[in-house]
Amino acid sequence: MCASAARFSENVRCRQINRWIGLAMRARKSFLKQKLFLYFDENFPTAVVNHFMSARRWRKKVSITTAVERGNLGKPDRFHYSYCQKYRLVLVTLDRDFDDDQAYPFGFGSMCGIIMIRASSASVVQITDILTRILIFLTRIPFQRSFLLETKFIASRDGVIMRGRDADTKEIKSLSVTAGETTISEIRRFFHY
Numbered sequence: 001m002c003a004s005a006a007r008f009s010e011n012v013r014c015r016q017i018n019r020w021i022g023l024a025m026r027a028r029k030s031f032l033k034q035k036l037f038l039y040f041d042e043n044f045p046t047a048v049v050n051h052f053m054s055a056r057r058w059r060k061k062v063s064i065t066t067a068v069e070r071g072n073l074g075k076p077d078r079f080h081y082s083y084c085q086k087y088r089l090v091l092v093t094l095d096r097d098f099d100d101d102q103a104y105p106f107g108f109g110s111m112c113g114i115i116m117i118r119a120s121s122a123s124v125v126q127i128t129d130i131l132t133r134i135l136i137f138l139t140r141i142p143f144q145r146s147f148l149l150e151t152k153f154i155a156s157r158d159g160v161i162m163r164g165r166d167a168d169t170k171e172i173k174s175l176s177v178t179a180g181e182t183t184i185s186e187i188r189r190f191f192h193y
Contacts, residue, residue, distance in 0.1 A: 036090060037062075037088065038065070038089065038090050040067065041077075041092070070083070077098065089112060090149065093114065094116070096118075099116060101172065107150070114153065116153065117156075118155065131155070133179055137160070152164070161176055167191060175187065
């Protein structure tokens with residue numbers, strides 16, 4: 001009787017551990033399944049937007065809307081920023097004005113995420129390449145969506161600069177991220193996530 005009770009107890013403990021591991025894996029997987037909600041402002045080339053809207057690989061990972069679709073043509077930058085805040089969208093732009101922290105400050109949960117692409121607006125292939133690399137990175141990092149909404153990403157051919165608020169100190173910090181070199185654990189340590 002004692003041996004069978006010990007086996008029963010061990011089986012229960014194994015099931016509990018497996019359940020906890022399963023829950024942890026599902027939690028991590030749920031972050032990876034989160035869709036990115038992107039808003040392309042009016043200065044973004046239509047050919048690039050069409051590429052991401054029509055490419056099958058992106059349909060499950062990103063939801064795209066544009067200033068043109070929403071009838072927001074001719075609106076000032078401040079409008080696009082506020083629009084993204086209101087609807088919890090990530091603003092994708094070629095406009096460098098959004099790098100100004102005085103005009104577009106970091107909030108405590110109220111800032112929209114911003115992806116700024118540093119490339120000539122005439123270079124559709126270069127813009128598509130840079131945006132593809134940053135979207136691959138963003139769809140693979142297991143962070144909550146709120147992390148993305150509180151971060152500015154300045155992307156170029158050379159890599160990405162992530163600017164965001166440190167979770168512990170609340171100060172604004174910048175981290176240079178290089179594809180294939182910077183790890184998720186380095187980002188977590190740097191921003192204390």
